[in-house]
Amino acid sequence: MKETFTSVLEKLRKRGASYAEIRAQNNNNTFITVRDGQVEAVTLSTETGAAIRVLAENAWGFSTTNSLEQNNLEKSANSAFSMAKAAGRSVRETVKLAPVKAVEDKATVLVKKDPREVGISTKVNNLLTINKTCFDFDKRIKSVTINYADLATEQTLATTDGTFIEQEKMFVWNYCWVTGKSNGIMASARDETGAHGYELFDLELPRKIAERVSKKVTQQLEAKTPKSGLHPAVIGTNVVGVLAHEALGHICEADLALAGSAVMGKIGEKIASEQVTIFDSALIPQGFGALKYDDEGVSGQKTLLIRDGVLVGFMHNRETAGKMNVSPTGNARAQDFRFPPLIRMRDTCFEKGDYTFAELLEDIKFGYFLEAFRGGQANLDGTFTVGVQSAFKIVDGELGDPVRNVGISGNTLETLKQVDACGEDFGLELGRCGKGQYMFVSPGGPPVRVKSILIGGS
Amino acid sequence: MNFIGLCREAINVAVKAGAKEAEALVVHRHTIGSEIERAEIKTCTDVMDVGMGIRAVESRKVGFAYTNILTSGELKKTAENAVKASKASRVDENWRQLPRRKGYPPVRATYDKRVTDVTSDETVLLCQRMMAVAHEVDKRVLPAFGGVEVLVQEAVCLNTNGVEVEDKGTSLVCALGTMARSETQVSPVCYEFKASRMYEPDPEWVGREAGRLAIESINIGKVKAGKFPVLLEPFALEAMLTYTLVQSVRGDIVSRGRSLFKDKVGKKIAGENISISDDGTLAGGLRSGKTDMEGVPKQRTPIIEDGILRSFLYDNYWGRLEGENSTGNASRGGGGLRLPPYGTTPTIQPTNIVLEAGTVTDDELIREVRNGYYVRSVQGAHQSNPETGEFSVAIAPAWRIKDGEIAYAVKGVMITGNAYDMIKEISLLGKDARQVQTFIAPKVVVSELNVVAK
Numbered sequence: 001m002k003e004t005f006t007s008v009l010e011k012l013r014k015r016g017a018s019y020a021e022i023r024a025q026n027n028n029n030t031f032i033t034v035r036d037g038q039v040e041a042v043t044l045s046t047e048t049g050a051a052i053r054v055l056a057e058n059a060w061g062f063s064t065t066n067s068l069e070q071n072n073l074e075k076s077a078n079s080a081f082s083m084a085k086a087a088g089r090s091v092r093e094t095v096k097l098a099p100v101k102a103v104e105d106k107a108t109v110l111v112k113k114d115p116r117e118v119g120i121s122t123k124v125n126n127l128l129t130i131n132k133t134c135f136d137f138d139k140r141i142k143s144v145t146i147n148y149a150d151l152a153t154e155q156t157l158a159t160t161d162g163t164f165i166e167q168e169k170m171f172v173w174n175y176c177w178v179t180g181k182s183n184g185i186m187a188s189a190r191d192e193t194g195a196h197g198y199e200l201f202d203l204e205l206p207r208k209i210a211e212r213v214s215k216k217v218t219q220q221l222e223a224k225t226p227k228s229g230l231h232p233a234v235i236g237t238n239v240v241g242v243l244a245h246e247a248l249g250h251i252c253e254a255d256l257a258l259a260g261s262a263v264m265g266k267i268g269e270k271i272a273s274e275q276v277t278i279f280d281s282a283l284i285p286q287g288f289g290a291l292k293y294d295d296e297g298v299s300g301q302k303t304l305l306i307r308d309g310v311l312v313g314f315m316h317n318r319e320t321a322g323k324m325n326v327s328p329t330g331n332a333r334a335q336d337f338r339f340p341p342l343i344r345m346r347d348t349c350f351e352k353g354d355y356t357f358a359e360l361l362e363d364i365k366f367g368y369f370l371e372a373f374r375g376g377q378a379n380l381d382g383t384f385t386v387g388v389q390s391a392f393k394i395v396d397g398e399l400g401d402p403v404r405n406v407g408i409s410g411n412t413l414e415t416l417k418q419v420d421a422c423g424e425d426f427g428l429e430l431g432r433c434g435k436g437q438y439m440f441v442s443p444g445g446p447p448v449r450v451k452s453i454l455i456g457g458s
Numbered sequence: 459m460n461f462i463g464l465c466r467e468a469i470n471v472a473v474k475a476g477a478k479e480a481e482a483l484v485v486h487r488h489t490i491g492s493e494i495e496r497a498e499i500k501t502c503t504d505v506m507d508v509g510m511g512i513r514a515v516e517s518r519k520v521g522f523a524y525t526n527i528l529t530s531g532e533l534k535k536t537a538e539n540a541v542k543a544s545k546a547s548r549v550d551e552n553w554r555q556l557p558r559r560k561g562y563p564p565v566r567a568t569y570d571k572r573v574t575d576v577t578s579d580e581t582v583l584l585c586q587r588m589m590a591v592a593h594e595v596d597k598r599v600l601p602a603f604g605g606v607e608v609l610v611q612e613a614v615c616l617n618t619n620g621v622e623v624e625d626k627g628t629s630l631v632c633a634l635g636t637m638a639r640s641e642t643q644v645s646p647v648c649y650e651f652k653a654s655r656m657y658e659p660d661p662e663w664v665g666r667e668a669g670r671l672a673i674e675s676i677n678i679g680k681v682k683a684g685k686f687p688v689l690l691e692p693f694a695l696e697a698m699l700t701y702t703l704v705q706s707v708r709g710d711i712v713s714r715g716r717s718l719f720k721d722k723v724g725k726k727i728a729g730e731n732i733s734i735s736d737d738g739t740l741a742g743g744l745r746s747g748k749t750d751m752e753g754v755p756k757q758r759t760p761i762i763e764d765g766i767l768r769s770f771l772y773d774n775y776w777g778r779l780e781g782e783n784s785t786g787n788a789s790r791g792g793g794g795l796r797l798p799p800y801g802t803t804p805t806i807q808p809t810n811i812v813l814e815a816g817t818v819t820d821d822e823l824i825r826e827v828r829n830g831y832y833v834r835s836v837q838g839a840h841q842s843n844p845e846t847g848e849f850s851v852a853i854a855p856a857w858r859i860k861d862g863e864i865a866y867a868v869k870g871v872m873i874t875g876n877a878y879d880m881i882k883e884i885s886l887l888g889k890d891a892r893q894v895q896t897f898i899a900p901k902v903v904v905s906e907l908n909v910v911a912k
Contacts, residue, residue: 042543083502120546186845259602387841407850456850
């Protein structure tokens, strides 16, 4: 394979490509959906394909093929080259890729249980256990949907810079959506978890997952909607990572920063309170962002975005790093061979502080504890929203009644200044992020207190 | 490639391996596009994706397998995998049978040969034109991202119940996201697009509108919290109703007891001025075609007529289970892991949701609001609660309406409420509709929503 790839790349270089890469994959995936105890479909898939990206005349061309035969790779390479030429006609600025050392390596994922070696029946049984435990938890539970996936990828990345990396990627992912009903009131909760190997269900017993999500549903059935307006809040470990991801992460992706996001030109400035340190890391072994190399062959690392309140860096690929004269950070990731790599987050987290949970709560006369998120979204101008599925009132420093359907929103540059304490615990979520392509990411952090944040209720 | 032949071959293998029923679906997609990044056309793409998904059923156990390698050997392996998956699965009590053969409706304006002839060079020219026009609106407009994309798709579906159908479609999209900066303010991203099934590129209109929106979003003024009438553009309406109303009329959601509308057919659930249908046969509709993704003919299904709930949306599986006919709403692919269209079994999704337009002009809508807000788009709608309808979203771009006129842009504002109440409180419907994603809707005025601000 190496010879074939090198020969295709060499031809591109001779034609005038300043850089080119082939990213080939063999993917073996399993998907299972269980709805209210019925196994809807067990799905097995085999995929092969290659993505070819060419930089020529300061523009990129991208093409894909589903065959790794030399003649098909060449056809696709030619197409990518002409795509680059087509785009290059109008480009005014030059593209300088940040230099990287050529790497030849074979990287494996350390897992205890390779999902490809686990029988379908075991996988189905675990999901049926989750389903049954949910229905047994409380008779108000009315509906349970479970989506399970395991994805195993063998990737080969070859570039004209001499990099040749064979790398495994593995993700085991489980998502539940559970609905309860009581006296005509309906409520639901979601639970998303994952690991790199099938040991997921040893670390997170199916029962435990089921009880965790079911408990949220029953809580929601008794919850009231919150009071709208500005309130102090303690943002729990399940929500804080989403805040890091949505409020800061996206606008610190260098492509979006350069497009004019709210933090552009603010490196070195204090944009948050001194309690805030936020990083994006490829080095947390259990995190979904843990990767030895990104999809441009850059080594995974921990990248500081905010240190003690000061904005210190962005997340880069080789192109944006070259443009801003910094080192690439290893954030170039692609969903699969159908897509070009984009700047994507890995595990984006607030750094821990030293407050106990009780200390975080004690000075709040009235506010909210945001326990579990539903989703989030960011805008380049720094406006973020985080939907919260379960929350509690804080009254006189103590947790009070549950509230439901809390939305929080704010502007990064204002909200991060409101953080006045970080807790000593640390949580990591295993989830997904969408930016045209989906990506497995792990947001995380300690519980964090904000003096004031906009809460939307009804 | 002869996709029908390949499908037949795969079905035969599955039946030989023990499947009682089998289905094969091939989807072939070719996209050519140019991408805009910070006022430059930085990338052109030429992406071909093809694959086959095979469903095999044996003793009411359903298995599915897919591959993107369409060689005889690999298809045989995949068909056998589908049977293997079905054998390892459990009996699905809800399973009835695969769709049966039916006639297909004629659907106009979904395929245009001229779209298939568009080259990457032409997409570059269209991008250039779009950006130039945006820049002409005002020098402070930055085309931050966007692009032009041409899609040619062919789908073939065969099954052991006699279904054999091919459908071809094309689309051409021009899209632009702009931002504008003044000395003190930065606008939110302002997004505009024009998508058509036929060769009708309009880069000038997209550039002009995207530029105008950004400039009109940097003159930021004071916000007032409280209850106000709100004008919603189709962008906002689509986001707010897709994650609430549309979920609750899905046959699977209804059947599983998760919809508030479960026993409400024939009852009033919306204002008398509200009529909504799902129309997969609409000429030129972005989601129109003769067949859905399991070979069932697409159709027009009334959902709400004059405020009365009429019917729900079904695919073959849930339709048969509920004793209803499939409404041709089987969709494939996508979901949380953005799988390719041949990569999943069907789920129920809307085709083109049509909210019937009213008679009111834009100026009249704004005059009628008098003192309130004008909302182009919302952020965070996917966090709404589909079961209860509760939403709480940030609004941007959005403007304050004072004395019946748009006064200035606002920032840092949320609106909260309940989507199922909202459809009872739409006081006016505009006369011009446009399609955004699955929605074809006019601008509407909601008589009162809760505006939350600092």
